[in-house]
Amino acid sequence: MKIKRNAERCHGCRSCEIMCSFHHHGCISPAASSISIKRENATGRVFWSVDATCDLCKGEKEPWCERFCAYGALKVAR
Amino acid sequence: MRADDIKGGLAGRILRVDLSTGEIRSDATAPYASQWIGGRAINSRILLDEMRPETRWSDPENLLIFGAGALTGIAPGGSRTSVDTKNVFSGGKGSANVGGHFGPELRYAGYDHLVVSGRADAPVYLWISNDRVEIRDARFLWGKTTYETEALLHDALGDDMVRVACIGPAGERQVLGSLILVDRAKAAGGSGVGCVMGSKNLKAVAVRGTGRLGIARPDAFTDAMATAMRKVKESPTTVPMQEKTLSGVAYVDPHNPSWDLLFVARNGQDDYWEIEKRKQLMNPATGAPRFRRKVLACFNCPAGCMPFSEIDEGAYKGVSGEGFWVNTIMSATMLDIADPEAMITAWLLMNELGLDGDFAAGMSAWAYECFEKGLLTEKDTDGLALRWGNGDALVGLVRKIAYREGVGDLLARGPVEAARQLGGGSDYFAINVKGQPSIEPFRIPKGWGLGVATSPVAGRHLRGSLLGSGRFGPRGSVFEPQTYEDKPGYVFWQALTKEIEDITGICIYVGTWSGAHALEVSDYAALLNGVMGTDVSEAELMRLGKRSRALEKTFNGLHTDMGREDDLPPRRYREEPVKSGPYKGERCEPEKWGRMLDAFYEIQGLDSEGRLRRATLDALDMADEAEKLAEAGKLAE
Known part of the structure; x- marks a missing residue:
């Protein structure tokens, strides 16, 4: 299982980054997130990546990146 | 509240940079936050305490303060930074507010506020990377547009995740209505904040932060976040806005009631803009929405409202960028311009050259009316026919204002001084509030x-x-x-x-x-x-x-x-x-x-x-x- 992003839906807001860091560390820090969102301001393109520290929010009902994404852009691919 | 009652949320420091002496230091945020929580209120407190009334906006003693909100970088929609200084138009309080990703980054770097004082001898930029803060030579950036400045700083610093707030050629030339642009799209526009930044020889602030913001009560925070997200989701306007932006939802219908309430036509000669023009500017098949490629969001924003447009045909083919907003439509009606490509181009050019949109549109509308009344002619405008509805002329005029070329130098001085210099009764229709150009409706709403x-x-x-x-x-x-x-x-x-x-x-x-x-x-x-x-x-x-x-x-x-x-x-x-x-x-x-x-x-x-x-x-x-x-x-x- 892993998190998948629908690039069409993603608005590049990075709520997934911060809620991921909150799950892992109990604080807000994009640098400490499993997810990295990069926005290319000149083209409007938004890139994302997930590193090996993602545990799909073990202990939670659903991954917090998915739960707090307002755009329905993130889903666990089972 | 006492300072030690605050158990989380603060980055912790107020960064102070004196460009005259080169001194860099920081204070604790908590004593301010205990009284004023954050953002604009703390900026206002510092301005009131530390600036003498005799100080003019252009004096080195004027302060330029960036203040992220107490929930910036944390809460839904918490992207905003308040930029406060002495107002170049009124001489009173100046304030502009901007979203994007700059404020959150400043907080992750460890600073809730940045207070800039003094004036550098030569152009500089500020590089903030967590504890490392440097005033750096910006001669390689001077003269560059805001777009070029962001790209050059990403190259120079070797990191394209650096967030940049900068001025363009307009701010360098102290055009009164200059903006500070963030993320190549979001403007701290009002009060002439970019003009003040230019007067300090400060081209840009570049910031990268990898720190943490603490959460005092994790369960209460999670509940509040969930409630906020539910409310956003349940709002009937959220999804249409996410898909089409607000202007793309409200104004594609030429009969939407807001059209009759909100828009001033031809520099205030009327407050009604004709249906056919509304359709031309905003219809989905050939109007501004036709060029929308994507909708983007500021930091942690569940609403998402900013279109990225790209013009793929005609005279403005190749123009692209983020930013077409309700103020763009307000500017269009002030100038009677129904040409969507010209309006998108003019608006993005204002961002690129560092001009506040309301200022540029307001001053241009005054110039168009001066042209109509024969107070300005093509001889004065280097051939630009400033006739109502002429979008191509606006694109040319924006460039002139930003670079203070020809008639642009007159417009750069703002409505009061420009009308005083031109005379001919033009002060009557130099529409302004406390000296700042205004494109706002008064007579109906x-x-x-x-x-x-x-x-x-x-x-x-x-x-x-x-x-x-x-x-x-x-x-x-x-x-x-x-x-x-x-x-x-x-x-x-x-x-x-x-x-x-x-x-x-x-x-x-x-x-x-x-x-x-x-x-x-x-x-x-x-x-x-x-x-x-x-x-x-x-x-x-x-x-x-x-x-x-x-x-x-x-x-x-x-x-x-x-x-x-x-x-x-x-x-x-x-x-x-x-x-x-x-x-x-x-x-x-x-x-x-x-x-x-x-x-x-x-x-x-x-x-x-x-x-x-x-x-x-x-x-x-x-x-x-x-x-x-x-x-x-x-x-x-």
């Missing part, structure tokens, strides 16, 4: 006009302005936009919620004003308490809003001689009625408007001249401010 006219930061529509048509106003309330009687109460409520939004850093489009229109002051209290570990109530936040507004009123009292006259609508809107459309005949009737203003002053605890009363300040625990005003003879005893 009285509450909107009241908010603009009385804004402590010289006009603009984010200090209480509302319509009452179901958008822009307290949720659930219904009122007639064009009546006077009930407006003071609504406008004061909206002005106070905006204070709290600028203190927390939460965007008004997620909050109480428009857009998703989902979060309320009770939500801000819940989020603050979860994050900071405090126990503030909704009522306490509303009181803080009053105190924050009183700081700005105090600043204006000490730094200017502005009074009741300066809180009136522009003269044209008092004298000339609307000429056509469903609200034909409406104007700001002086007697009725005066009574509305009296009531508005009364609600705020001001006297009939708009001065703060001692009892008002005492009730807000602001006796020191009362004393200062009394010494200056500016307090109503």
Whole structure:
């Protein structure tokens, strides 16, 4: 299982980054997130990546990146 | 609240940089936050405490303060940064507010606020990377556009995740209405904040932060986040806005009621813009929405409102960028321009060259009317035919203003000085509020006009302005936009919620004003308490809003001689009625408007001249401010 992003839906807001860091560390820090969102301001393109520290929010009902994404852009691919 | 009551949420430091001496130091945020929470209120406190009234905007002693909100980088819609300084137009409080990703990054770097003083001998930029803060040579950036500046800084610093706030050629030349651009798209536009930055020889602030913001009560925070997200999701306007942006939802329908309420035509000659022109500008098949490629969001914003446009045919083929907004439409109607490609191009060019959109559109509309009346000719404009509706001419004129070329140098001086120099009665239609050009409607939506006219930061529509048509106003309330009687109460409520939004850093489009229109002051209290570990109530936040507004009123009292006259609508809107459309005949009737203003002053605890009363300040625990005003003879005893 892993998190998948629908690039069409993603608005590049990075709520997934911060809620991921909150799950892992109990604080807000994009640098400490499993997810990295990069926005290319000149083209409007938004890139994302997930590193090996993602545990799909073990202990939670659903991954917090998915739960707090307002755009329905993130889903666990089972 | 005591400083040690705050258990989370703060980055912790206020960074201070003196460009004259090169000194860099920092103070703790907590003593300020315990009194003022964050954002604009702390900026206002510092300005009031540390700047003398004699200081002019162009003096090195003027301060330029960037203040992220207390929930910036944390809460839904928490992207905002307040930029405060002396207003280049009014000489009073200057303030602009900007979203994007800059404020959150500043906080992750460890700083809630950045206070810039002094003036560098040569162009510099500020590089902030966590604990490392440097004033660096910016000669390689001087003369560059905002777009080029971001790219060059990414190259120079070897990191394209660096967030950049910068000025363009307009700010370098101290065009009065210059902006500070963030993320190549988001503008801190009003009050001439970019002009002040230019006067300090500060081209850019580049920031990268990898630190952490603590959460005092994790469970309460999670609950508050879940509630906020649910409210946003349940709002009927959220999904359409996410897909099409607000202007793409509201204005593709030429019969949407807001079209009749909100738009000023031809520099205020009318407040009705013809249906055919609305269709040409905004229809989905060939209008501005046709060029929308994507919708983007600011940091942690669940609403998402900003279009990225790309023109793929015609004279402006190849133009692309983020930013086409309701103010773009307001600018279009002021100039009678229905050409979507020209309007997108002009708007993006303002961002690229560092010109505030309202300023550029307002000054251009004045120039177009001067052209109509023969006060300016093609000889004066180097061949630009400034005829109503000519979008190509606007693109040319924007460039001239930004670089102060030819007639652009006149327009760069702002409405008061430009009209004084040109003469010919042009001051009558140099539409401004406290010296700042205004593209706002006054004659039809009285509450909107009241908010603009009385804004402590010289006009603009984010200090209480509302319509009452179901958008822009307290949720659930219904009122007639064009009546006077009930407006003071609504406008004061909206002005106070905006204070709290600028203190927390939460965007008004997620909050109480428009857009998703989902979060309320009770939500801000819940989020603050979860994050900071405090126990503030909704009522306490509303009181803080009053105190924050009183700081700005105090600043204006000490730094200017502005009074009741300066809180009136522009003269044209008092004298000339609307000429056509469903609200034909409406104007700001002086007697009725005066009574509305009296009531508005009364609600705020001001006297009939708009001065703060001692009892008002005492009730807000602001006796020191009362004393200062009394010494200056500016307090109503």
